[in-house]
Amino acid sequence: MSTRSERHTVPLSLLLKRELENERIERPEIVHGQASQSKKGEDFTLLKTECQRVVGDGISTYSVFGLFDGHNGSAAAIYSKENLLNNVLGAIPSDLNRDEWVAALPRALVAGFVKTDKDFQEQAQRSGTTVTFVIIEGWVITVASVGDSRCILEPAEGGIYYLSADHRLDCNEEERERITSSGGEVGRLNTGGGAEIGPLRCWPGGLCLSRSIGDMDVGEFIVPVPYVKQVKLSTAGGRLIISSDGVWDALTAETAFDCCREMPVDAAAAQIVKEALQAKGLRDDTTCIVIDILPQQKPVAPLPAPKKLGKGVFKSMFRRKSSESSSHVDKEYIEPDVMEELFEEGSAMLSERLDTKYPLCNMFRLFTCAVCQVEMKPGEGVSIHYGSSNPGRLRPWDGPFLCLSCQEKKEAMEGKRSSGDIVVEVTSHLSAISIF
Template structure:
């Protein structure tokens, strides 16, 4: 197995960026992309933007975003999320960050953007939901946030396969089943009468087979919009990303999807993957694929090598945590290797854990050599989720109710407005979800 042949390490982001500077590899790679879709219900939507601008000092830098939104029970949630998620995530990014800080802030901002999008949409519609796989590419750093059962995979230039999203189907995710039942939901198969049960595991009421999505207000707020987030840095050889809806993954394995399009340009590759999926199972669902090539500067696009076959369980074993070391030791050790490195991974559904800056490897400051003040990440009188202004005596610490809350100072943030605090409590099963919607308008 690859994990045995080559060790993968968790490397501080600052070290990787220093390595780029040391090797004069700060040029941005070329981003090539193509998409294809065969529609059954008309509920799949995509967002493809390669020239998103960000002001840095006196200059402007760009980054790319790619989103796949697979709607269900109508297309309203998918359309709304496509139109609003990017702006909501950008609004949650603190101003005046350098590149290192901006990349480090991405996971927290994506969580806030997902939750705000869901909260705003639920005030506009009672039904409809969507899965979301949302990728941000800044240089060689790829950050993917996901809810639902669409999937994002990466084949590196070295021929290794990486999984950058999580599967939130209840059928295959025991941890999510336990979270839902603990929050007040019920998990079971469709009962046809007489004790016979059929189909996949679903959440009741509502019958949704996913544990996370945006929308789905009629199912209950323990179906949460808090995304799994994975952040990696590619080697300078680049790689190929494939983002597809479940119409592809229900028909093809990851290896087959990569193999069937190897050596093809991105547009042809996306079309070939969709064609292969439909040939295997027929057009039973919207079947959408986005293929993205990250091509190093001054290097022509070339067919990717044959990947080594990996099981899904191998992904986490690729990255071995290291014991803390001094900055100089880390710099010396990691200036030479040029392989895919993990920067961040977290999938907790608890907002307090996703915004906590003192918890283990969630801490952004631990990934920076310099002190990273909390005020840079969270504005004192701004809600950490919806970004509305709150008065000093109205903000609610996100740590309220946690076992460590008594150890925190009264001014320790981040803070939520009362509306977002209600959303947080509903997602954690701390009050009946029906209370949340009694005053909402359609």
């Protein structure tokens, strides 16, 4: 047996230093700036850093950034700014740990977007809004988007990555096919005599976007189901740019990053807006948010110029870490990992977007609508798997469940039938669908 004097001891100061370094690596520093030029007064932003939630005996922090570009008025943009975050958080059980909470975000964002759209349309307002919504928890970035505002990322390793989808009909063939296969029409504005002008639009209504919140006057083909992407940055960090179409109608992603290289976030946002106005003039509301995600042990400094990417670098940057490499958390020095893609889903089908790999008992409250969170009595819920073509795996008595109103919306937006035809059929199947 070894004596006390032979045992290896570690000074308390070294232990505290290691703990501090691990915390710094685990939690980046987030700094942001914004700039805008108003034409219609329909752009709104949500900037919330250091949001807190209780996790076990501790507190976890996260940051939220949102850009809402309204059209046909500002009511939908204002309503979404004030209610979307609460609707997203309301779809996540309160007892999840940090990893479970991050994993639940994609489904919760879908539920929050659809609930916000449903609640707003009950106010009989005709305006609509695009939404680009970003939640940063540690090094994980989760982005949900409808419309044509964009969120782009430049990690410290180099390269530019789109974290949002563009739902403008002119440039999204998949969305055009979804609308036409569901019974809608896509075409340009006809001025008479056969002449067609302007961007492609969805008819009825004439909206040039295929997804938005609001727009109750343009039919069921315009859906609020967001494209969701989740990535984990390396501990070297990166820079995000979130901008409305006033920027992207004038600048490419490369130009946006290049024009603000080595600038702090406030100056960078202002420079991007300035470049857009110089290129196209003030034709639309033009808003930009710049966010730097930085290691805390380093001072806030501009990111270095990105290295040029060679063949295969894109795939290697998104490779998943092995479980073996992630288990060595007690090293004195933790090497920066590479950026990982954790989740991506762009389907407009609610049944796909609400499905989950995680146990239903942990993710859904049994008698609460998985979309709008309304309380339901036993037997009232309609399973999202009702009518599934694969009954062996997805059974109609398995949750999550939707209320009748959300089921109507789901069926209509997926083009299976008009919203007025579903109530009788669904009601006749309630007893068979109930889990009791």
